[in-house]
Amino acid sequence: MRIDVITLFPDFIRTAADIGVVGRAKARGLIEIATWNPRDFAQDNYRSADERPYGGGPGMVMMVDPLRRALDAVRAAGGPDKAIYLSPQGARLTQRKVEELARREKLFLLCGRYEGIDERFLEHAVDEEISIGDYVISGGELAAAIVIDAIGRLQEGALNDAQSAEQDSFSNGLLDCPHYTRPERDAWGDVPPVLLSGDHAAIRRWRLKQSLGRTWLRRPDLLAHVAADKEMRALLDEFRREHRDATQAREDKPDRPRDPTDKN
Ligand SMILES: C[S@@+](CC[C@H](N)C(=O)[O-])C[C@H]1O[C@@H](n2cnc3c(N)ncnc32)[C@H](O)[C@@H]1O
Secondary structure, eight states: OEEEEEOSOHHHHHHHHTSHHHHHHHHTTSOEEEEEOGGGGOOSTTOOOEEOOTTOOSSOEEOHHHHHHHHHHHHHTTOOSSEEEEEEEEEEOOHHHHHHHHTOSEEEEEEOBTTOBOHHHHHHHEEEEEESSSSOOSBHHHHHHHHHHHHHTTSTTTSSSTHHHHHSTTTTSSOOOOOOOSOSEETTEEOOGGGGSOOHHHHHHHHHHHHHHHHHHHOHHHHTTOOOOHHHHHHHHHHHHHHHHHHHHHHHSOSSOOOTTOOO
């Protein structure tokens, strides 16, 4: 996959994309990232890419002209015609969207700064807006790095074990199950015995039950979109019963041992 990014801070994107799984995907030639700085396309000696907003008010706005030249350069290099603008006003990024983006051969990301980008550029050069959440960050680079990371790890061959992405939260519509590693016993608790049993069918069932249970407890909204089969419904019922019993047992248990001299 080829990813073109228009950004005033190309080092940010390059550094973020050099680390971990995405760095490995790059090294393995699974993704290629090209950055385009509007300042390199400015026509004055100051390399200006932003100006004060018409109508007054605080801050600066990224100008059409340097951006348009950067866009032409992306197109000339074989990049997509239109960009995805990282914006708090865009559609919220989800794993489904990440999976869709990961299947594309080319991606073109546009990062804003300051108050944002001149609306005329957005109207002509952008066909999609993506938000990483309902909050405002100071630039699109962090959001673009999130998109690149999320899609980079889905490229075939990027993860050493492809199964790990399949088991992650959201990939099957559920949250991931809990994970444990050495030691088996610790002052803060023991590893659930089923995980040490070697019984793969029982382990699969336990993990599915935990996934269903966690989703029910933490993100019940997700469960509405899961096509649960008979086994899943039975496992979730089992989890709910166990959870209710454990909650009841905690409520029944006194906070401290009873004082045997206490007559009440
Ligand atoms: C300070 S913000 C400008 C926000 C803009 N004035 C608004 O309220 O819609 C600067 C840039 O950060 C990026 N940005 C901010 N919040 C974002 C979010 N939640 N998701 C994606 N990009 C975001 C956008 O590229 C934006 O142009």
